[in-house]
Amino acid sequence: MPVATLLPFTATPSRKSASPTSFRLTEKFILLLVFSAFITLCFGAIFFLPDSSKLLSGVFFHSSAVETNTRTGTDSDSNVAVGTEEKILTKIRKDHEKALVEAKDTLQKRPDEIKQDIQDEKDKVLKEGKGGKDYNNLPVIEYVRPPGATGHEPSDPETKERRAKIKEMMTFAWDSYKRYAWGSNELRPVSKQGHSSNLFGSIKGATIVDALDTLYIMEMFEDFDMATEWVEKNLDFNVVFRRKAIELGEKLLPAFKTPTGIPWALLNLKSGIGRNWPWASGGSSILAEYGTLHLEFMHLSKLSGNPAFAEKVMNIRKVLNRLEKPQGLYPNYLNPNSGQWGQHHVSVGGLGDSFYEYLLKAWLMSDKTDEEGKKLYYEALQAIETSLMRKSSGGLTYIAEWKGGLLEHKMGHLTCFAGGMIALGADGAPEDKTGHQMEQASEIARTCHESYARTTLKLGPEAFRFDGGVEAIATRQNEKYFILRPEVIETYMYMWRFTHDPKYREWGWEAVQALEKHCRVEGGYSGVRDVYASSPNHDDVQQSFYLAETLKYLYLLFSDDDHLPLEHWVFNTEAHPLPVIRKEMTDKPSQLE
Numbered sequence: 049m050p051v052a053t054l055l056p057f058t059a060t061p062s063r064k065s066a067s068p069t070s071f072r073l074t075e076k077f078i079l080l081l082v083f084s085a086f087i088t089l090c091f092g093a094i095f096f097l098p099d100s101s102k103l104l105s106g107v108f109f110h111s112s113a114v115e116t117n118t119r120t121g122t123d124s125d126s127n128v129a130v131g132t133e134e135k136i137l138t139k140i141r142k143d144h145e146k147a148l149v150e151a152k153d154t155l156q157k158r159p160d161e162i163k164q165d166i167q168d169e170k171d172k173v174l175k176e177g178k179g180g181k182d183y184n185n186l187p188v189i190e191y192v193r194p195p196g197a198t199g200h201e202p203s204d205p206e207t208k209e210r211r212a213k214i215k216e217m218m219t220f221a222w223d224s225y226k227r228y229a230w231g232s233n234e235l236r237p238v239s240k241q242g243h244s245s246n247l248f249g250s251i252k253g254a255t256i257v258d259a260l261d262t263l264y265i266m267e268m269f270e271d272f273d274m275a276t277e278w279v280e281k282n283l284d285f286n287v288v289f290r291r292k293a294i295e296l297g298e299k300l301l302p303a304f305k306t307p308t309g310i311p312w313a314l315l316n317l318k319s320g321i322g323r324n325w326p327w328a329s330g331g332s333s334i335l336a337e338y339g340t341l342h343l344e345f346m347h348l349s350k351l352s353g354n355p356a357f358a359e360k361v362m363n364i365r366k367v368l369n370r371l372e373k374p375q376g377l378y379p380n381y382l383n384p385n386s387g388q389w390g391q392h393h394v395s396v397g398g399l400g401d402s403f404y405e406y407l408l409k410a411w412l413m414s415d416k417t418d419e420e421g422k423k424l425y426y427e428a429l430q431a432i433e434t435s436l437m438r439k440s441s442g443g444l445t446y447i448a449e450w451k452g453g454l455l456e457h458k459m460g461h462l463t464c465f466a467g468g469m470i471a472l473g474a475d476g477a478p479e480d481k482t483g484h485q486m487e488q489a490s491e492i493a494r495t496c497h498e499s500y501a502r503t504t505l506k507l508g509p510e511a512f513r514f515d516g517g518v519e520a521i522a523t524r525q526n527e528k529y530f531i532l533r534p535e536v537i538e539t540y541m542y543m544w545r546f547t548h549d550p551k552y553r554e555w556g557w558e559a560v561q562a563l564e565k566h567c568r569v570e571g572g573y574s575g576v577r578d579v580y581a582s583s584p585n586h587d588d589v590q591q592s593f594y595l596a597e598t599l600k601y602l603y604l605l606f607s608d609d610d611h612l613p614l615e616h617w618v619f620n621t622e623a624h625p626l627p628v629i630r631k632e633m634t635d636k637p638s639q640l641e
Contacts, residue, residue, distance in 0.1 A: 199611025237572030339403030
């Protein structure tokens with residue numbers, strides 16, 4: 049039986065291979081697959097789709113039954129198909145006639161009678177949902193659609209042209225995937241075939257799932273429909289309805305059955321037995337795994353009416369609060385049995401990154417009511433500034449790694465997300481530190497830009513160092529690769545939103561030009577093995593997160609601020625937007641109780 053990983057963490061610089069009987073779905077798949085993509089897009093279609101009433105009535109996207117019944121085939125079954133079509137048309141005519149009668153009756157009523165009818169219908173829905181259930185045994189939940197799921201074209205001609213170019217890049221990447229790798233997890237753009245590493249196990253379609261909201265945000269609606277149809281018909285677990293997402297969420301809950309409540313990294317979905325990676329400091333749980341559940345699980349509790357999901361992630365906080373933290377820092381490893389830290393290795397890059405991001409975003413998604421999350425974030429940021437943040441002799445600010453009390457003066461590409469995170473949280477900073485934190489964010493953005501500018505291909509390495517007389521340069525061969533990562537672009541997008549300094553759009557456009565020149569091949573986009581080489585040596589993988597994150601953040605960088613406005617949306621660590629849960633909604637008598 050395949051073993052599914054529980055947690056959507058940001059991948060480490062060197063990914064470990066799983067055993068033949070298990071698989072590791074790291075930064076871009078399982079909770080992205082289940083919670084981020086499906087909760088946000090499938091049930092979250094309430095926010096995106098023009099007619100969200102179809103979802104609440106149990107109809108989603110297309111009716112496969114109608115498609116099947118009306119599809120013509122051989123001569124022997126064509127008559128059946130024709131007969132079915134006539135029956136459908138007859139039913140449509142009858143429904144139409146009935147609707148006309150009802151409309152005529154309504155027009156003859158007084159305004160106060162119409163108003164009363166509307167109220168009666170509302171009361172009926174509420175009464176039916178009072179037991180907390182609809183026909184799928186789920187709570188009836190009212191949502192106010194946040195604005196900005198799509199956006200208008202920028203008025204500035206150059207920005208409009210560049211934004212259109214990003215959409216063309218997305219179209220090319222998606223069309224290449226459709227042509228050569230449809231249904232596979234990822235695309236090999238050089239060899240023009242499907243690709244699936246052991247990270248994905250037996251599940252297929254990672255690129256389809258990952259790209260769903262990007263397709264919608266860029267208004268590629270036909271492709272969006274094609275993708276959702278594939279998900280509905282082909283994805284393992286058939287997770288396309290809100291009901292199915294909740295069912296799978298419930299299957300993940302046994303992972304929390306540890307003495308501390310800190311979840312296992314791996315869970316057998318059939319037996320409910322969990323375990324951790326043997327390489328992770330004696331089988332410890334990993335900070336960026338168990339610490340990157342909060343947004344999805346809180347959202348899932350709201351959608352399901354089941355408080356268990358929220359309780360699980362809140363318990364993680366309780367455990368962490370009880371522990372003594374070395375220099376205020378959170379080590380990357382925690383033993384779920386003993387509740388003690390493992391190896392004292394601290395990183396704001398791989399193994400640790402998204403934990404800090406989620407402390408801040410938990411506060412933002414709660415409409416700034418989660419004061420504990422806010423407090424923990426700013427305390428952690430202060431510890432990072434004191435113990436890890438350094439400035440090179442050349443004036444570049446970087447975030448080092450900490451191993452057993454010693455600093456390693458290395459910064460990973462993954463760590464470059466921190467510039468955007470710090471900017472996002474600067475407005476709520478304590479003791480009037482907003483300006484200071486914005487300056488920190490700006491300096492980190494500059495450092496990460498330099499890591500790109502100092503390469504031959506103008507693309508950033510996986511990690512870069514500040515020792516031995518070098519600054520912002522990769523010195524080890526296994527750190528010189530670029531796999532289409534989004535973190536630097538992510539920081540540019542946030543910095544543009546908060547400062548409107550044109551350099552961030554210029555830096556983003558430099559990245560676009562480098563991607564087009566060195567990563568675009570005949571069959572899509574490929575990573576490169578050495579960004580310091582005179583010509584690119586392609587790794588032949590178009591990562592799913594290139595469509596989900598890199599191109600999405602580039603598109604938003606060249607969009608107006610009212611496209612997915614940050615006061616209404618929070619991006620999870622995989623760049624999938626979740627709506628802010630408004631305080632006034634939580635203050636109302638809950639439909640979930």
